[in-house]
Amino acid sequence: MEEVKLFGYWVSPFCRSVEIALNIKGIQYEYIEEDLTNKSPQLLQYNPVYKKIPVLLHNGKPIVESMVILEYIDETWKNNPILPEDPFEKARARFWANFVDQKCFPALWKTIWSTSEQYEQNKAEALERLKVLENELGGKRFFGGDSIGMVDIVANFIGFSFRTIQEALKLDVFTEDNFPKLWEWAENFANCSPVKKCLPPQDKLIANFPPAYMGKTLVSSFQSRLQLQFHPPAAAK
Numbered sequence: 004m005e006e007v008k009l010f011g012y013w014v015s016p017f018c019r020s021v022e023i024a025l026n027i028k029g030i031q032y033e034y035i036e037e038d039l040t041n042k043s044p045q046l047l048q049y050n051p052v053y054k055k056i057p058v059l060l061h062n063g064k065p066i067v068e069s070m071v072i073l074e075y076i077d078e079t080w081k082n083n084p085i086l087p088e089d090p091f092e093k094a095r096a097r098f099w100a101n102f103v104d105q106k107c108f109p110a111l112w113k114t115i116w117s118t119s120e121q122y123e124q125n126k127a128e129a130l131e132r133l134k135v136l137e138n139e140l141g142g143k144r145f146f147g148g149d150s151i152g153m154v155d156i157v158a159n160f161i162g163f164s165f166r167t168i169q170e171a172l173k174l175d176v177f178t179e180d181n182f183p184k185l186w187e188w189a190e191n192f193a194n195c196s197p198v199k200k201c202l203p204p205q206d207k208l209i210a211n212f213p214p215a216y217m218g219k220t221l222v223s224s225f226q227s228r229l230q231l232q233f234h235p236p237a238a239a240k
Contacts, residue, residue, distance in 0.1 A: 010035045012037050026200050029082070085151070111132075133181070142184070161177065161189065
């Protein structure tokens, strides 16, 4: 019997990518929650270079870095492929997965932490990235076509977490009016069974964001901003 373990952290979209891929493949696995403020000896043993989650342990062999893990999963378990078989289409999928990971994710992340002076500039960058992504999606249900593929999986932060956080902070970055095709994709994605299984409740996500390991200053800053959305200061007289 195969041993499959995933060392992760519940709020991490990178861990969620791996969970979604395993669910799509129908692989039974043991999930081990890490405390990133006090990393376990096993995590440090299996990922001594980066000391980060996620780590997939397959029959005692560790695989690290989410994009690498996704390809390993697809090559190891051939059913329900998340990458195309055709070499050109596979290369395209890798390109767009990297675009999401290296361009979209950082741009959206910056809008969450923008000061009022930075927000419009950072928002413009995020809108530009999302527009490129929407153009690539076109009229398809998923980036992978009729079924979820690697690009969809890597974009899970856009499809769920960012929408939840921006709603709490009342940001106007990823909206249905701005990106109708991408918004419909997000709805379809979040409602797919392999995805729904590993999505945290939205209220829990907001209440525990950002995670404590990112530092008290960042946590305090976010919660203060969040508090202002629900209890705005009285207008000056």
